Amino acid sequence: xxxxxxxxxIQAILTDFNYNRVYCANNPVMYTDxxxxxxxxxxxxxxxxxxxxxxxIYDIVSGxxxxxxxxxxxxxxxxxxxxxxxxxxxxxxxxxxxxxxxDCFDGSATGIAAEWMVHNIGYDLTFIPSKFGYLQNINDxxxxxxLGRTVFAEDxxxxxxxxxxxxIVANPITIIYDYYQYIKHE
Amino acid sequence: MIKRTxxxxxxxxxxxxxxxxxxxxxxxxDYSDYVDSIDGADSFMPSLNELPEYLSIEVxxxxxxxxxxxxxxxxSDENYESxxxxxxxxxxxxxxxxxxxDFYLIPEVEFEYIGYIIKVVDxxxxxxxxxxxxxxxxxxxxxISFMFFYDDSLNQISNSKDRMIRFVxxxxxxxxx
Numbered sequence: 092x093x094x095x096x097x098x099x100x101i102q103a104i105l106t107d108f109n110y111n112r113v114y115c116a117n118n119p120v121m122y123t124d125x126x127x128x129x130x131x132x133x134x135x136x137x138x139x140x141x142x143x144x145x146x147x148i149y150d151i152v153s154g155x156x157x158x159x160x161x162x163x164x165x166x167x168x169x170x171x172x173x174x175x176x177x178x179x180x181x182x183x184x185x186x187x188x189x190x191x192x193x194d195c196f197d198g199s200a201t202g203i204a205a206e207w208m209v210h211n212i213g214y215d216l217t218f219i220p221s222k223f224g225y226l227q228n229i230n231d232x233x234x235x236x237x238l239g240r241t242v243f244a245e246d247x248x249x250x251x252x253x254x255x256x257x258x259i260v261a262n263p264i265t266i267i268y269d270y271y272q273y274i275k276h277e
Numbered sequence: 278m279i280k281r282t283x284x285x286x287x288x289x290x291x292x293x294x295x296x297x298x299x300x301x302x303x304x305x306x307d308y309s310d311y312v313d314s315i316d317g318a319d320s321f322m323p324s325l326n327e328l329p330e331y332l333s334i335e336v337x338x339x340x341x342x343x344x345x346x347x348x349x350x351x352x353s354d355e356n357y358e359s360x361x362x363x364x365x366x367x368x369x370x371x372x373x374x375x376x377x378x379d380f381y382l383i384p385e386v387e388f389e390y391i392g393y394i395i396k397v398v399d400x401x402x403x404x405x406x407x408x409x410x411x412x413x414x415x416x417x418x419x420x421i422s423f424m425f426f427y428d429d430s431l432n433q434i435s436n437s438k439d440r441m442i443r444f445v446x447x448x449x450x451x452x453x454x
Contacts, residue, residue, distance in 0.1 A: 249296035253289040
């Protein structure tokens with residue numbers, strides 16, 4: 092079957108009848124998007140990402156995931172439930188600059204998000220092995236995210252350095268800011 | 278972006294693998310230094326001059342993801358039962374597992390590990406499971422074991438059946454038979 096011929100035919104028919112254009116004549120199984128101007132794959136990925144973000148926002152709004160103050164920093168309880176990077180960064184910005192707990196921190200929101208993402212990576216990597224009795228000790232530590240006043244105040248080096256690596260990629264300037272805040276308050 | 282994400286993941290895995298390598302210190306003369314270096318351990322671990330009369334003493338200070346100390350005392354046949362009674366009668370133990378939301382903080386309060394019966398100590402100053410003490414004994418080896426653990430990052434000791442055994446196995450050091 093000549094797909095290009097079919098698409099051309101259908102589009103011509105639709106134009107003739109002055110209909111709005113539809114993707115592959117509403118039959119993408121039989122026909123192709125030969126000129127590629129309808130990026131359905133991108134659309135599907137974006138929709139899935141938005142649903143994922145909505146689910147994570149719901150977890151925060153419903154109180155499933157919440158922040159416990161501890162004076163110097165605190166703990167994001169059940170942080171492993173929120174993994175969408177946009178929501179992680181968004182909630183980190185809220186925590187650092189707009190929430191009632193903003194005074195628990197000196198560092199940047201990027202630092203908070205980076206520590207959170209390290210915990211999530213640790214949780215994800217060890218989830219299946221932990222079901223078979225391996226790496227349970229790391230999985231046990233990655234459920235909640237413990238935050239210091241800055242990323243440099245993080246006690247565990249195996250969280251601090253990966254978090255800094257994420258910060259380098261996300262926003263390197265915040266490392267300078269976080270370090271300045273760290274030495275200022277130490 | 279995908280390449281950078283992959284690199285970060287690889288870096289994190291390498292860091293976690295490095296973190297999984299622990300360091301063991303066994304010098305009895307440094308016992309008090311070990312105790313001082315573990316947050317809250319001095320509230321539970323005994324000082325060496327207040328111990329019942331023992332035959333031999335071993336200490337295992339282990340720095341892993343967290344910190345732990347295990348003080349092992351070996352007694353003579355004559356002294357073992359009285360020492361065990363004196364030590365165990367002076368300490369309260371948890372009677373029920375501790376839970377928080379869906380997770381076990383302490384899934385078992387008494388369990389057996391390589392011939393030691395180990396009980397989790399009940400103390401209002403402890404923060405389970407980040408910081409707590411345990412007491413063990415072995416009637417066969419005539420030994421009593423004082424154990425203390427601290428790791429501020431530990432959130433739970435999950436609820437599989439033999440979880441406390443796995444916890445002690447990964448976080449404490451004992452003499453190798």
